[in-house]
Amino acid sequence: MNFITVFRKEMQEQWRTYRFLIVAAVFAAFGLASPLLAKFTPEMLKVIPGLPPGLLDSIPAPTVADAISQYVKNMSQFGILLALLVTMGVVVQEKERGTAAFFLTRPVSRETFLLAKYAALIVTFICGLGLAAIGCWYYTLVLFEPLAWGPFLVLNGLMLVVFLVYMALALLASTIARSNGVAVGLAFVALILIGGIGSIPTIGDYFPGRLFSWGTTNMLGGTGTAWPAFGISLGIIAIALLAACIIFRRQEV
Amino acid sequence: MSSVHVDNLKKYYGAVHALDGLQLEVAPGTIFGFLGPNGAGKTTTLRILTGLARPTSGTAQVAGVDVLKDGNQLSRHIGHLPEEPAFYTWMTPREFLDYLGRLYGLSSKARLSRTRELLALVHLEEVSKRRIAGFSRGMRQRLGVAAALIHHPEVLFLDEPASALDPAGRKEVLDLIENLRGQCTVVMSTHILADVERVCDVVGIIAKGRMLVQSRREQLLEQYAIPAFEVEGDDQAALSLWAQELRRLPWVISVVPRNDAFRITVRDVQSAKRTLLGMAVNSGLMLNRYEEVRPSLEDVFLQLVGAEDVS
Numbered sequence: 067m068n069f070i071t072v073f074r075k076e077m078q079e080q081w082r083t084y085r086f087l088i089v090a091a092v093f094a095a096f097g098l099a100s101p102l103l104a105k106f107t108p109e110m111l112k113v114i115p116g117l118p119p120g121l122l123d124s125i126p127a128p129t130v131a132d133a134i135s136q137y138v139k140n141m142s143q144f145g146i147l148l149a150l151l152v153t154m155g156v157v158v159q160e161k162e163r164g165t166a167a168f169f170l171t172r173p174v175s176r177e178t179f180l181l182a183k184y185a186a187l188i189v190t191f192i193c194g195l196g197l198a199a200i201g202c203w204y205y206t207l208v209l210f211e212p213l214a215w216g217p218f219l220v221l222n223g224l225m226l227v228v229f230l231v232y233m234a235l236a237l238l239a240s241t242i243a244r245s246n247g248v249a250v251g252l253a254f255v256a257l258i259l260i261g262g263i264g265s266i267p268t269i270g271d272y273f274p275g276r277l278f279s280w281g282t283t284n285m286l287g288g289t290g291t292a293w294p295a296f297g298i299s300l301g302i303i304a305i306a307l308l309a310a311c312i313i314f315r316r317q318e319v
Numbered sequence: 320m321s322s323v324h325v326d327n328l329k330k331y332y333g334a335v336h337a338l339d340g341l342q343l344e345v346a347p348g349t350i351f352g353f354l355g356p357n358g359a360g361k362t363t364t365l366r367i368l369t370g371l372a373r374p375t376s377g378t379a380q381v382a383g384v385d386v387l388k389d390g391n392q393l394s395r396h397i398g399h400l401p402e403e404p405a406f407y408t409w410m411t412p413r414e415f416l417d418y419l420g421r422l423y424g425l426s427s428k429a430r431l432s433r434t435r436e437l438l439a440l441v442h443l444e445e446v447s448k449r450r451i452a453g454f455s456r457g458m459r460q461r462l463g464v465a466a467a468l469i470h471h472p473e474v475l476f477l478d479e480p481a482s483a484l485d486p487a488g489r490k491e492v493l494d495l496i497e498n499l500r501g502q503c504t505v506v507m508s509t510h511i512l513a514d515v516e517r518v519c520d521v522v523g524i525i526a527k528g529r530m531l532v533q534s535r536r537e538q539l540l541e542q543y544a545i546p547a548f549e550v551e552g553d554d555q556a557a558l559s560l561w562a563q564e565l566r567r568l569p570w571v572i573s574v575v576p577r578n579d580a581f582r583i584t585v586r587d588v589q590s591a592k593r594t595l596l597g598m599a600v601n602s603g604l605m606l607n608r609y610e611e612v613r614p615s616l617e618d619v620f621l622q623l624v625g626a627e628d629v630s
Binding site for chain 1: 366369370371372373390391394395397399401403404405406407409419421422423424466
């Protein structure tokens with residue numbers, strides 16, 4: 067009910083409040099910077115005075131694998147952080163400001179209210195990640211060699227799934243919380259829990275973070291998959307969104 | 320059928336009884352003044368009636384719709400102006416009203432004409448392309464009224480619509496409400512008695528989550544009429560002597576000086592009406608004013624809420 071209307075408003079809001087531009091700019095910057103950093107880090111090291119002799123000789127010449135690793139590292143840190151920062155205020159701020167109460171007396175279901183926000187954020191992140199991917203692909207082409215499109219698309223698709231996991235959890239935190247501070251706290255608890263448990267060997271194979279290494283391995287011609295982590299990631303997204311909808315339906319705003 | 324029907328509504332927040340068995344009935348087309356001190360339960364009632372909060376127990380129907388069962392249906396029948404209406408401040412009023420029109424499924428043509436009509440009604444045409452972020456409190460309140468009216472609601476809920484406004488802003492909003500007479504049922508909560516006296520036909524006084532009284536404004540004033548008269552003259556010494564004479568009469572309860580006048584409270588209004596003025600003339604008093612005291616809503620309110628506080 068009214069999903070398209072609310073979604074359109076959300077997209078307009080992302081644009082007018084510069085959220086879209088900020089996400090796009092941050093992603094584009096990190097996408098462009100990744101192959102540049104990989105290529106020029108050894109050059110930069112050369113100008114640092116007082117480095118032990120022989121150290122520079124021991125650093126191998128940068129390759130396309132370094133560019134990809136740098137890209138994945140940047141995205142796994144800043145992309146996730148951006149996903150949390152952009153999402154965690156979207157519901158709680160409307161509750162605090164009173165716009166949620168004002169609009170929930172209109173023919174807008176609470177599920178529409180939440181899911182339209184999530185959908186708009188997905189579009190923003192797809193665009194942001196798209197820009198990052200284009201930037202990374204172009205500079206890798208210029209500085210190293212062309213990247214294989216298929217595996218590179220898969221890598222970005224898997225990264226998007228990880229971002230969606232954190233966005234869904236941040237949306238849940240934002241729905242549960244009564245104040246922005248609590249939403250921030252809850253979102254970072256989710257980050258620490260998923261990141262912490264995901265770094266435990268064997269258990270980590272089932273957590274979203276595993277998708278980054280799957281995408282990287284695939285990109286660099288390796289074998290192996292992480293379908294359980296993929297399935298669990300989708301499950302986390304579904305459960306977080308469902309929980310957010312149920313909680314919001316029962317919540318007094 | 321009533322526009323609003325509330326039966327034994329209770330809302331508890333832990334040990335706090337925000338509503339404690341509220342009864343309320345509002346007839347169609349009425350401008351209903353929901354009056355009560357701060358914390359009496361007015362906002363809680365409106366939040367339940369607009370579907371934003373759930374009661375602990377009791378039932379409530381608005382425009383024939385059960386507020387607990389069908390939120391979507393309810394939203395199509397009601398308009399709501401919260402105490403502090405909040406907007407997407409990056410929008411202009413025109414965009415904002417257009418967005419609301421879309422939510423209610425109005426066609427593009429209908430949205431355009433309704434938006435124009437409402438912006439004219441609330442005197443915001445000149446700023447229709449400015450961002451809401453720069454609006455004053457009064458402008459936001461007026462835009463809130465327009466937003467609440469976009470879909471021609473049957474019942475309009477206004478929570479303290481003029482309480483935080485300056486005199487000019489208050490007048491504008493009250494004029495707007497007055498102009499809605501006959502177009503829809505208005506339920507207006509406030510603690511400002513003068514606003515209720517000015518625009519409301521029916522008054523309900525709430526305290527501690529219970530409805531103390533609900534009646535047409537004139538009936539209420541009549542019901543709580545004070546059997547008193549006020550007499551004012553230039554010669555205070557002569558008036559004082561006359562007051563002493565009055566105090567001896569069996570139908571006089573008290574004669575109390577009040578500024579330059581005397582207030583005479585009586586047991587029997589009819590006897591007083593027959594005798595009082597004649598007595599004054601016979602005593603040779605030069606009167607500037609002689610009148611039967613009409614109670615204000617404030618007198619009734621203080622009498623009822625004061626009694627409730629004592630109990």
